[in-house]
Amino acid sequence: MQRLLWIDAVGLSLAQIGPHTPHLEALARRGARAPLGAVFPAVTLTAQASLLTGLPPREHGAVGNGWYVREVGEPLLWRQPNDLIAGEKLYEAALARDPGFTCAKLFWWFNLGARVRWSLTPRPYYPADGRKIPAVYGWPREFPAELEAALGAFPFFDFWGPKAGLASSRWLTDAALWTLEHKRPTLTLVYLPHLDYDHQRFGPDSPQGRRALVELDGLVGELVAAANRAGAETVLVSEYALEAVDRPVHINRALRQAGLLEVRETPTGEVLDVFGSRAFAVADHQHAHVYVHAPADLPAVRSALSPLPGVEALLDRREQAALAIDHPRSGDLLAIAAPGAWFTYYHWLDDARAPDFAPTVDIHRKPGYDPAELFLDPSLRLPKLRLARRLLQKKLGFRYLMDVVPLSGDLVRGSHGRLPKDPQQGPLFLSSAPWSRLSGEPSSPTLPMTEVKSRLLQLLCS
Numbered sequence: 523m524q525r526l527l528w529i530d531a532v533g534l535s536l537a538q539i540g541p542h543t544p545h546l547e548a549l550a551r552r553g554a555r556a557p558l559g560a561v562f563p564a565v566t567l568t569a570q571a572s573l574l575t576g577l578p579p580r581e582h583g584a585v586g587n588g589w590y591v592r593e594v595g596e597p598l599l600w601r602q603p604n605d606l607i608a609g610e611k612l613y614e615a616a617l618a619r620d621p622g623f624t625c626a627k628l629f630w631w632f633n634l635g636a637r638v639r640w641s642l643t644p645r646p647y648y649p650a651d652g653r654k655i656p657a658v659y660g661w662p663r664e665f666p667a668e669l670e671a672a673l674g675a676f677p678f679f680d681f682w683g684p685k686a687g688l689a690s691s692r693w694l695t696d697a698a699l700w701t702l703e704h705k706r707p708t709l710t711l712v713y714l715p716h717l718d719y720d721h722q723r724f725g726p727d728s729p730q731g732r733r734a735l736v737e738l739d740g741l742v743g744e745l746v747a748a749a750n751r752a753g754a755e756t757v758l759v760s761e762y763a764l765e766a767v768d769r770p771v772h773i774n775r776a777l778r779q780a781g782l783l784e785v786r787e788t789p790t791g792e793v794l795d796v797f798g799s800r801a802f803a804v805a806d807h808q809h810a811h812v813y814v815h816a817p818a819d820l821p822a823v824r825s826a827l828s829p830l831p832g833v834e835a836l837l838d839r840r841e842q843a844a845l846a847i848d849h850p851r852s853g854d855l856l857a858i859a860a861p862g863a864w865f866t867y868y869h870w871l872d873d874a875r876a877p878d879f880a881p882t883v884d885i886h887r888k889p890g891y892d893p894a895e896l897f898l899d900p901s902l903r904l905p906k907l908r909l910a911r912r913l914l915q916k917k918l919g920f921r922y923l924m925d926v927v928p929l930s931g932d933l934v935r936g937s938h939g940r941l942p943k944d945p946q947q948g949p950l951f952l953s954s955a956p957w958s959r960l961s962g963e964p965s966s967p968t969l970p971m972t973e974v975k976s977r978l979l980q981l982l983c984s
Contacts, residue, residue, distance in 0.1 A: 523616070523622070523623055523708050524708075524981055525707075525708055525709075525752060525753055525754035526708070526754055526756075526757060526981060526982055527698070527710045527712070527746075527748075527749040527756045527757070528711045528712070528757045528758075528759070528978070529712055529714060529745060529756065529757070529758040530570070530573075530714065530758075530759055530760065530761065531714050531738060531742065532566070532714065532715050532718040532761055533717040533718040533721050533726070533760060533761075533763055533764050534546075534717060534735075534738065535557075535760065535763035535946065535947050535948060535949065535950055536557055536946050537944075537946040538726075542732070542735070542736060542739075543736065543738075543739040544739065545739045545746060546742055546758075546952070548746075549742065549756065549952050549954060552954050553952075553953045553955050553956045553957075554951070554953040554957045554960055554963075555950070555951065555952050555953070556950070556951050556964060556967065556968065557945035557946060557948055557949070557951075557967065557968045557969070558759060558948065558949040558951050558969055558970075558971050558974070559948075559968045559969060559970040559971055560762060560941050560948050560949050560971060561578060561579060561972070562579070562846070562941055563585075563586055563807070563809040563847070563939045563940075564762035564940065564948070564949070565587050565761070565762065565938065566587055566631060566762075567586065567588075567600075567631055567632075568585065568587075569971065570584075570761060571584035571607045571609075571632065572584075572971045572974075573761075573974050574607075574609075574612055574630075574632070574975060575608070575609030575610065575611055575612075575975060576609070576972050576975035576976055577608070577609045578846035578847075578972060579846055579847045579852075580846045580847055580849045581608060581609060582607045582608050582609045583606070583607055583608050584606070584607050585811065585847055585849050585851045585852045586811060587599055587600060587806050587891060588600060588804055589804055590796070590802075590811065590813045590851075592813075595797060597796070597889040598886075599806075599885060599886060599888070599891065600886060602634045602645070603632065603635055604632045604633065604634060604636040611636070611637075611975075612709070612975045613627070613636070613637065615979055616709065616983075617637070619979075619983060623709070624638075624705075624707045624709070625638040625639055625708065625709045625710075625711070626639065626640040626641070626701045626705055626707040626709070626710045627641045627711045628641075628697055628698055628710070628711060628712045628713060629642060629643055629644070629694055629712070630711045630712075630713050631643075633659075638661075639705075639707060640665045641660055642658055642660040642665065642666055642669065642697065643658065643659050643660070644657075644676075644678065644681060645659030656675075656676075658670075669697050673693060673696050673697060676690075677689040680716075681715065682883065682885070682895065683883040684895070684896060684897055684898045684926065684927070686715075686716070686719045687716055687719055687720070687734075688734070688737050691714040691715060691716040691717075691741055694712055695714065695741045695744060698710055698712040698745060698748075699745070699748050702748050703752070706752070710754070712745070714742075716738070717731075717734045717735060719896060720733070720734045721734070721764040721936040722893050722896055722936045722937065723896050723897065723933070723934070723936070724935050724936070725764075725935035725936045726763070726764045726765065726766060726936050727766065742758065746954070749954070755954045755955045755959075755981060756952075756953070756954040757951070757953045757954070757955075757978060757981075758950075758951075758952040759951050759974065760949040761949055762938040762948065762949050763947055763948050763949060763950075764937060765942075766935060766936060767934060767935060768862055769831070769832050769863040769864070770832075770865075770866045770931030770934065771832035771859060771864065771865050772866050773805055773810050773812075773830065773833070773865050774794070774802060774805065774866075774867060774868060774869040774890075775868060775870075775871060776827060776830050777799075777801050777802060777803065777812075777826055777827070778869060778871065779826075780823075782799065782800045782801040782819065782822060782823060782826060783799045783800075783801060783869060784798035784800075785869060786798070790878035791870070791875055791876050792869070792870045792875045792876070793877050794869050794889050796813075799815070800814065800815055800823075801813065801814045801819060801822075802889075803853070803857065803865070803867075803890070804853070805890035806865070806890060806891045806939065807865070807891055807893075807937050807938055808858065808863070808864050808865065808938060808940045809856065809857065809940075810853070811852055811856060811857075812836075812853045812856070813854055814853075814855065817854075820838070820854065820855070824855070827855075827857060831860075831863075832859055832860050832863030833857055833858075833860065833863075834858050834863075835858040836855050836858075837855065837856040839852070839854065841856075842856050858940065859940065861940070864931070864934065864937035864939070865890070866892075866931045867888055867890025867891065867892060868931075869889075880927070880929055881899065881925040881928070882925055883927060892927075893931065894927055894929070894931055895927050896934075897933050898926050898927075898928075899926055899927060899928040899929075945967065945968045949971070951974065953981075959980070959981055959984050960977040960978075960980060960981055961976065961977050961980045
């Protein structure tokens with residue numbers, strides 16, 4: 523089989539490639555290039571599921587980065603088991619064609635239990651005393667140990683949180699380079715996240731965003747050169763591109779003020795009461811799944827949310843079919859943000875009653891996505907001193923709360939989830955191999971994301 527390196531460069535669009543990104547430009551000129559037709563919502567888990575399976579969300583079931591699991595009564599976000607998504611994945615299809623096929627999956631999502639030869643994914647330890655110990659999970663067991671022996675520990679705090687940045691993509695690039703040389707997989711998947719961080723913090727057209735783009739270009743150059751040496755083709759995709767935003771929309775607060783959302787008073791603040799609420803939203807960038815327990819309450823929910831500034835549309839299950847997201851996991855209503863807006867998960871009305879996890883980096887406990895986790899709270903007088911004090915408490919074995927995240931989304935300047943109006947401003951597909959080895963040129967200028975799996979399977983088998 524043809525060896526292949528598959529790079530996921532999060533947040534990149536064709537419009538961002540030019541003379542300032544010579545390695546990306548060279549890859550774009552070398553073989554095939556096209557805008558990718560984004561799936562909705564344009565977020566990580568949904569896009570990766572469609573890339574891997576060739577299916578839309580109504581079939582694979584990843585209707586966002588998280589959703590409300592009705593059977594257990596919990597919103598669950600950023601879950602990683604491979605079996606969460608339906609459909610045959612690319613690496614499963616390739617192995618069925620050739621028993622000698624091997625795959626290394628580095629930080630792509632749905633990695634737990636993935637039927638690949640080598641896997642690596644973020645997976646902290648959570649001891650019973652409430653601590654979080656950064657760690658990665660990999661299979662076979664010796665694989666992450668080999669990588670960390672060669673490269674040092676994965677820089678977990680550079681992967682998400684106020685410190686997130688280039689170091690995470692640098693380490694993952696080095697992991698891919700090491701794997702290409704020492705394991706020689708048929709297919710190597712690597713996830714490069716850091717462009718997304720400063721595009722969310724400062725906006726995609728900010729000086730910081732442009733600097734991150736140049737950094738990404740350098741990493742891609744190293745990876746393409748290594749693939750060339752290994753006799754592998756290179757394919758680069760992105761899941762989405764970001765747009766500038768300046769308006770957080772507090773969708774759960776609107777439901778609470780309308781008497782539809784309930785909270786539970788706890789010793790550590792107010793938490794969302796999904797059982798007492800008539801309606802609540804799992805907010806996720808520029809879309810939110812709104813779950814309504816009784817159909818009779820749908821008109822009241824529409825009345826509460828339709829006038830809310832920043833809400834562009836509210837789609838019922840029938841209307842969701844046009845976006846291929848009418849899956850049982852989807853909300854009874856699907857809210858889409860207006861251009862320049864995005865949805866917060868906040869359900870409290872007074873910051874003094876916010877739950878104790880709200881000012882921390884906690885991607886699993888929060889019932890929605892929180893991009894404020896990328897910032898240190900500017901209201902703190904000496905935020906870095908607070909951070910150092912908390913780290914000292916951790917080192918000494920004391921209980922502590924890493925409460926350094928702002929309780930406001932006002933700082934966020936980039937978001938995603940909406941379908942782009944201009945394909946050049948959306949996700950992209952680049953390949954070192956020409957279209958002739960990828961089942962031919964697409965029938966339209968935009969390559970559907972759901973066609974990537976079949977085209978890469980053709981390339982692998984060529």
